[in-house]
Amino acid sequence: MAFINKDFRFQEKQDKHPRLRWLLFAAGCAVLGVVIANTNTESSRSDAEILVADELPAFTENKPSPETAARLSFQLTLPELQAQQKIIDDINHEPPKQWREFKVKSGDTLAALFKRAGIKPQQLDEMMKSGKAAKQLTRIYPKDILRILTDDDKNLLGLRYEIDHASYLMIERKNGVLEANTFKHEIETRTAHASGTIDSSLFLAGKEAGISQNLIMELAGIFGWDIDFVLDIRKGDSFTVVYEELYHNGEKIKDGNILTAEFVNQGNTYQAVRYTNPETNRSEYFTPDGKSMRKAFLRSPVNFTRISSGFTTRRYHPILHKFRSHKGTDYAAKRGTPIVASGDGKIVHRGRKGGYGRTIIIQHGTKYSTLYAHLNSYKRGLRVGSKVKQGQTIGFLGSSGLASGPHLHYEFRVNGVHRNPLTVKLPTSKPVPKRYRADFELMTTPLLAQLNLLTRTQVALNN
Ligand SMILES: [Zn+2]
Incomplete structure (x- = not known):
């Protein structure tokens, strides 16, 4: 049994105003929804401090993913929901109704959940x-929580389900009829920053800096066109x-976007800043x-996310590339690691x-071609003539x-x-359009000033 609250069978002797109460409740929810939808989420905190490592999801596989953690942390707790109900009940001078909490088990169906809640199947x-x-x-997962409100005759009066970090589902009985709606959560965006120096691996440096694995992956994604995160990373490299x-x-749900970042690799400094094109509303990273x-x-054509985090110490020795007969780069990794175009x-x-x-050879336009050898197997469905996208898995x-x-x-x-794939100058994609250059300067100058201040502080701290 998943009954959390022992007092759920609180008796309601009189139910004089069920319609009024539900109207009020529904109106309350609707108002909440509207207010939430109109809330400006762009508020920021300039002097934010990063969270200590202990508060962040650990880099272990048996922990819930950041997404799951976000979902879980977003749920309105049962006491909160009950308090909300009590206010409504108090207004109507009714004994408080009780919400009950049901956790979805592996292999569970909605029918099974309803049975546990004692609700008639036809409902x-x-x-x-x-x-x-x-x-x-129809898309609930094990460990998801459904909150259910029934009357004495076990008729379904309400059901609440957290869809994701951004929204929740509310089903309410209004005038005897069930009605389903989704509402948005109120989200506040704050700015935070972190810096780290690599000792053994990027992942460990990120963990020490107190940032999530997801954020580290995004950071690597931003600089992945300039830096080979499989072979190029050295002890002493740093990032901000x-x-x-x-x-x-007031509770952190998850990380948002990277606004600006710097990566120092083997003495070379790379900086990136996020900019949203006002016309297309698409965000991209620019120098x-x-x-x-x-x-x-x-x-790097190897999906480095699938290489063990200790890649900096276990990788193939770069000296071997000096052999005159060797006209490529070797990436040692576990058998089966995905290879991407x-x-x-x-x-x-x-x-x-x-x-x-x-072996797979890919032709890129008329000028460039790339070759991938010693594969264990090819990605199914690919053949000569197949078109592939950058980052798409082609083999293992x-x-x-x-x-x-x-x-x-x-x-x-x-x-x-x-x-040499490690040093060849790579063709770039489109810069900020000329007509948006002024807007680009306006939007990115404060961010870059903040970044430069942080990196200078970092250098001063290290010396
Ligand atoms: Zn080779």
């Missing part, structure tokens, strides 16, 4: 027909990041002088190729052909000539 049909919003209940944190009722951070090619293009070879073993790392151990051999050719 499940009635509920599912109570509006489009009720369809959300200014980012949003989303709050609800401080308005060039796109995105390139036509990724530096480094740029948009068309597969022109897929098959065994001598010592290369299972292995040791086919002449390979001493599992690794990816990657080649980058410009006009048919081999170039």
Whole structure:
């Protein structure tokens, strides 16, 4: 039994004003919804402090994902919901009604949940027909919580379900009829910042800096066109990041967007700033002088998120690339690690190729081609002539052909000539359009000033 509250069977002797009460409750919810929808979420906190590491989701797999954690932390608690109900009941001079909480178990169905709640099965049909919003209940997961309100005869009066960090579903009986609606949560956006120096791995440095794994991944995504996060990272590399944190009722829900960031890799400084095109409303990362951070090619064709976090200490030694006969870069990683297309293009070879073993060659426009060798297997569905997108998985790392151990051999050719994938100058994508340059300056100057202040402080602290 999942009954949380032992006193749920509080007796209601008289129910003189059920309609009035539900109207009030519904009106209350509707007003709440409207107010919430109109709330400006752009408020910010300039002197925000980052959270200590203990308060953040740990980097272990058995913990709930940040998304799940966000969902869970967003739920209106049962006492809160009951307090809300009590206010309504008090206004109507009614004994308080009790909401009950039901946790979805693995293999659970709504029918099973209704049975646990003692609700007549036909009311499940009635509920599912109570509006489009009720369809959300076809996507419930184990550990989700449904809050249910029934009357003495076990008729369903209300059901509340947290859809995600942004919205919740409310089903209410109004004038005897069930009605389903979704409402938005009020979210406050605050600004936070963090800095770190890499000792053994980027993940550990991020953890020490108190930022989530998701944020670290995003940071790597922003700089992934310039820095190869599999091979380039060195001890002493550092980063500073200014980012949003989303709050609800004073409690942190999850991280928002990275606003600006700096990464120092082997003495080279890279800076990026987020800018939203006022016309398309699309956000992208640019260098401080308005060039796109995105390139036509990724530096690294290995999905480094799938490489163990200790990649900096266990990676293939770069010295081996000095062999004159070796015209590519080797990425050692676990067998089966996904290999991604480094740029948009068309597969022109897929098959065994001598010592290369299972190999894929992608043609990108007329000038560039990339080669991926020693694959364990190919991504299903891909063949010669298939079009692939940058970052799309094309195969899995292995040791086919002449390979001493599992690794990816990657080649980058410009006009048919081999170039070093780690140093070749990559074609960039579009800069900030000229007509938005003034707006770009206006929007990004304060962020970059904050970033530069932080990085200078960081340097002073380290010296
Ligand atoms: Zn090689």
